[in-house]
Amino acid sequence: MLDIEGLVVRYGGREPVLHGVSLEVTEAGVVALLGANGAGKTSLMRAVSGTLPLHGGSVAAGSIRFLGKDIAGKDPAAVVAGGLVQTPEGRHVFGALTVDENLDAGAITVRSREAKERTRRQMFELFPRLAERRRQRAGTLSGGEQQMLAIARALMSQPKLLLLDEPSLGLAPLLVKQIGETVREISRDGVPVLLVEQNAAMALSVAHRAYVLELGRVVLSGPAGELSHSDEVRRLYLGEDPAGDEAGTPDGKPRGVRGDLATRRLARWAG
């Protein structure tokens, strides 16, 4: 469905931020793209959705094929019209409009009134909280509700593929779990999802396949179940200690596994 090969992305004349990334999303299920801050996840999403030029970036090499057509360098409206819809990082709902009006905006390309109302009903089943607040201005919704609305608005256009950029960002653990369950439901209903996440635990629990990006390169990929058992992923992304070594540090202080991890991560990402 989405086939990315050898993608190189750069901003201005600087060094590339993606160095030949290849990734595939098949017809069904959820594919997760994991990586720490600055790994290049958002840049990849921008390349796919055609929004890179808006951020001063460009595709320097490689191909992005969606349903067999090369979409690298296409403008965002053409990409959306082709059925590939993104909910960007951060919520970006129309704050002055009501929930219903936001959903209408998402369905602007849907001609059939009946199809639109059917999808709206599905969205209200998926997100009952939005149904209760359908006449409320989106700007007054909680962060989690705005995230739900952003996802529902994207689904109103009846996409063939949904790109979700960090839907769990800034949400409390219970809501993160709910968003994860929703992503699973969306894919079960037949819409494949490319899920970009820093929350590896949530992403790996809903995805069937995952890719790990580090400094612009895919360093690990495979079935999500296998990746969640890999020592590297458990140590760096799931906050676990695969060696089970919690005996303590040489100076006798308890070993803060998460603290150690944070330090290692910082050292690693600092350069």
Ligand SMILES: Nc1ncnc2c1ncn2[C@@H]1O[C@H](COP(=O)(O)OP(=O)(O)OP(=O)(O)O)[C@@H](O)[C@H]1O
């Ligand atoms: N508009 C831009 N101009 C110049 N450099 C940019 C721009 N946007 C991103 N970058 C750089 O590209 C690299 C990858 O950033 P990107 O935002 O794609 O990573 P990310 O994995 O999405 O990170 P995060 O999880 O923090 O959002 C970083 O080094 C970043 O500084």
